Amino acid sequence: QVQLVESGGGLVQAGGSLRLDCAASGRTFNSFAMGWFRQAPGKEREFVAALTRSGGSTYYADSVKGRFTISRDNAKNTMYLQMNSLKPEDTAVYYCAATAAIFATTPQSYPYWGQGTQVTVSS
Numbered sequence: 001q002v003q004l005v006e007s008g009g010g011l012v013q014a015g016g017s018l019r020l021d022c023a024a025s026g027r028t029f030n031s032f033a034m035g036w037f038r039q040a041p042g043k044e045r046e047f048v049a050a051l052t053r054s055g056g057s058t059y060y061a062d063s064v065k066g067r068f069t070i071s072r073d074n075a076k077n078t079m080y081l082q083m084n085s086l087k088p089e090d091t092a093v094y095y096c097a098a099t100a101a102i103f104a105t106t107p108q109s110y111p112y113w114g115q116g117t118q119v120t121v122s123s
Contacts, residue, residue, distance in 0.1 A: 011122065
């Protein structure tokens with residue numbers, strides 16, 4: 001079991017930046033691959049970014065590539081999502097998730113989820 005808590009969401013103007021944090025507790029953090037997902041009103045939850053247990057490999061959705069950076073600090077049991085050049089279409093509830101798999105990009109592969117944090121980008 002691992003418990004996840006997101007923070008760092010908020011309201012930002014288009015072109016601005018935000019950093020989301022995901023703090024983990026419970027089982028050893030570095031035994032989990034991690035991911036960020038988002039869900040906008042009326043839409044399905046979609047993949048944003050993921051990284052392996054060590055953080056050595058990362059993967060991004062095309063829509064955020066070059067603007068978002070995923071990282072983790074296993075000593076602090078925390079994962080991050082640095083979001084730059086934000087666009088109104090990035091508005092969503094952002095969720096962090098953990099999986100015992102080596103790597104995954106589908107929501108169904110992640111059994112552990114945080115409660116989500118709202119990100120709103122105004123035009």
